[in-house]
Amino acid sequence: MSGVPGRTRRPDLPLAIVIGAGGMGSAVARRMAQTHRVLLADIDGEAARAQADSLARDGADVHPLACDVTDTDAVAALSRMAEGLGGFRSLVHVAGLSIAADDFARILAVNLRGPALVAAALRPLARPGASAILIASLAAHSFRPSPAVIEVLAMPAAPDLADRIAGVLGAENATPATAYALSKVGLLQMARREAADWGRVGARIVSLSPGLIATPMGALAYEKSAGKRAMFAQTPLSREGAMSEIADAVEFLASDRASFISGTDLLVDGGLSAALGYPQG
Ligand SMILES: NC(=O)c1ccc[n+]([C@@H]2O[C@H](COP(=O)([O-])OP(=O)(O)OC[C@H]3O[C@@H](n4cnc5c(N)ncnc54)[C@H](O)[C@@H]3O)[C@@H](O)[C@H]2O)c1
Incomplete structure (x- = not known):
């Protein structure tokens, strides 16, 4: 592939696929772009392009893509693009x-079926050292x-995932807060369940x-949830985390320093989960 003057291309670098060009996704993409080419995907193609342009101005090699992770055709296109870029090192x-x-x-x-579709589409491209x-x-x-x-969550790619969960919970319990927590439980399970499949090719899968964390999306959730405001007050470090602190953890997990870490979760919460288990009198 020949380059275009004025546009950074770094074919020497491995590829990181970052899905999500919002607050945290952009912080992660910015960090990964220091050591990777980046394929940056988001349902909002304009947001992905704007972030890619911003990173490119810093000399990064970033390829934006509009991709709805709940759309199997769009996820297949993501996989083809990754393959065209030579496969990936970090997802x-x-x-x-x-x-x-x-x-x-x-x-x-979006939070569970999407990642399940993305992981299934990209796993065939994983090579030793990928994560x-x-x-x-x-x-x-x-x-x-x-x-x-738990049994329903074990099949996260099912097209009727939400209906099946609502059926088990009962309509009165099918709230956005429950959907959010369950979607994230499903991701922790997915990393554990799929570690063997990824391990067969020398690749790893983890949840974080x-x-x-101080992001615009996080700020909106405070308005909807008194529980979240109460949790803020109990965080041992007495502050929100910074997006750069999540990027730090992602960078570590994607690196060879984490080469024996798979099928598990890394909690980056300033001690909040621990504090909730040991309330102060
Ligand atoms: N902010 C926090 O405090 C916090 C805490 C815990 C976990 N998280 C998690 O971190 C992640 C990022 O949070 P954020 O604050 O950066 O959110 P954000 O809203 O800034 O970014 C999310 C991005 O996802 C994109 N998106 C939405 N639907 C999509 C789809 N179908 N396909 C592809 N992209 C889609 C949006 O366009 C947006 O750019 C989320 O998974 C969130 O649950 C956030």
Whole structure:
């Protein structure tokens, strides 16, 4: 592939696929772009392009793509693009809806079915040393679904995922907050369940659970949830995390320094989950 003057191309670098060009996704893409070419995908193609342009101005080699992770054709196109770019080294699935989206089915589709479709489409391209990192949430650590729900979550790519979960929960319990927590429980399960498949080719899959992180989406969720405001008050470090602190953890998990870490979750929450288990009097 020959280059275009004025446009950075770094064929010498491995490819990182970052799904989500919102607050955290952009911070992750910016970090990964220091050591990777980046394929940056988002349902909002304009947002992906704007972030790619901004990173390119810093000398990064970024390829934007409009991709709805709940659309199997769009995910197949993502996979073809990744293949055309020579396969990938790091996949970071960041995109997700908060409870502010206020739609039980859509939250489950974007936060769980989407990553399941993306991981299934990209795993055949994984090579030794590759890794997949699924951005989950602290919410997954404080929610204990029933065995019947766990069973449904074990098939996250099912087209009727949300209906099946609602059927088990009952309509009165099918709230956006429950969809959010369950979607993230499903991601933790997915990393554990799929570690063997990824391991067969020498690749890894992990989830990463951020606590309260200062992002525009995170700020919106405070308006919808008094519980979230109460949690803020209990965070041992007395602040939200910065997006750069999530990028730090992603960078580590994607690196060879994490070469024996697979099938598990990394909680990056400033100690909040621990503090909730040991309330101060
Ligand atoms: N902000 C926090 O405090 C916090 C805490 C825990 C976990 N998280 C998780 O971190 C992730 C990112 O959060 P954020 O604050 O950066 O969110 P954000 O809203 O800024 O970004 C999410 C991005 O996902 C994209 N998106 C939505 N639907 C999509 C689809 N169907 N296909 C592809 N892209 C789609 C949106 O266009 C947006 O750019 C989410 O998964 C969220 O659940 C956030």
